[in-house]
Amino acid sequence: MPPEIDAGAAVAGLSHPLALRRGVAYIRLMIRPILIHPDPRLKKVCDPVALITPEVRQLAADMLETMYDAPGIGLAAPQVGVTKRIIVMDCIKDGPPEPIVLVNPQILWSSEDVTTYEEGCLSIPEQYAEVKRPAEVQVRWTDLDGKTQERQFAGLWATCVQHEIDHLDGKLFIDYLGPLKRQMITRKMEKLKRERARAG
Numbered sequence: 001m002p003p004e005i006d007a008g009a010a011v012a013g014l015s016h017p018l019a020l021r022r023g024v025a026y027i028r029l030m031i032r033p034i035l036i037h038p039d040p041r042l043k044k045v046c047d048p049v050a051l052i053t054p055e056v057r058q059l060a061a062d063m064l065e066t067m068y069d070a071p072g073i074g075l076a077a078p079q080v081g082v083t084k085r086i087i088v089m090d091c092i093k094d095g096p097p098e099p100i101v102l103v104n105p106q107i108l109w110s111s112e113d114v115t116t117y118e119e120g121c122l123s124i125p126e127q128y129a130e131v132k133r134p135a136e137v138q139v140r141w142t143d144l145d146g147k148t149q150e151r152q153f154a155g156l157w158a159t160c161v162q163h164e165i166d167h168l169d170g171k172l173f174i175d176y177l178g179p180l181k182r183q184m185i186t187r188k189m190e191k192l193k194r195e196r197a198r199a200g
């Protein structure tokens, strides 16, 4: 039985996952299956979200639940099979959770400084590789209240937000690797999918 959360808190923008479990009105959270590469839905350029509807809020809440359950620090809507421009993140390792939902995120500025992180992806389980990206980015997005937000991300947050926005354009972190490494990882994922299909 999936946990239930407070719809009011979800509407207010998911300020704290624990806060979502209080209150009287409930929506049901669903852990959605995460697509594994290769999958055509992971290669699509996603559509912008025109309006923050209850369906968008439900999807965002489900995505956060799915991300924490995995566990991961970021998730993009196409990874759960929805080709819409929505990402969720929480890059806090120690301390209280800081979930954020970014609808129609846009990178306004990237630093010339680059950093290298060993990246992974919930759609490419247990495969990691170093990827070089701008160290800081300025991002604009719409929140679940329909308000425009802007923030400069640095450190792990910067890497994560760029990785997730890439998903919305059908791009995976392995696309930054050489063709041999990429093919090797893709073959491993095909094998993993076959094994999972056999296991039912």
Ligand code: ZN
Residues within 6 Å of the ligand: 120, 121, 122, 123, 163, 167
């Ligand atoms: Zn990913």
